[in-house]
Amino acid sequence: MGLNIKNETTHELVRRLAALTGQSQTSAVEDAVRRRLAELEQQQSADEEERRRRIRAVIRRAQQLPSTGRTTEEIMDELYDETGMPR
Template sequence: MSLNIKSERTVALVRQLAARTGTNQTAAVEDAVTRRLAELDREETVRADARHAAAEEVLRELGKILTDEDRQLIRRNEVELYDDDGLPR
């Protein structure tokens, strides 16, 4: 396999990273890419956790304002709209 990097700046950065870490250029690129992918995974997890927490908060707030009558109506509509497997009828 090959990777052709046409950016002189990128090549210089890879050489610098390899020299500073005592590895070859391939190992330097692999390490840098692996670290960046791990960083992106962590960021995605943080964003997903934040979305989940926000959704939970909305549901808690909704739960405070729904009456028993509202809840019964929702349950009836769910039964009419979805089958036992949760799929639309």
């Protein structure tokens, strides 16, 4: 299982990181990748929570709307014909 990186800039960055941390180049790359993955996963989790919060807010607003007194079936019948096509 090899990783062959042919980018000199990347090699230099890895050498610098390894020198600064005292790690081997392999350990420095592994640590950097783990940290970046954790950062991205944390951001993804925060984004999902924000999306859920916004959905809950929309639901709360929708629940506060006055009722029309019509059933879902009545509304659907008004919007769509018997074949399911819009009227």
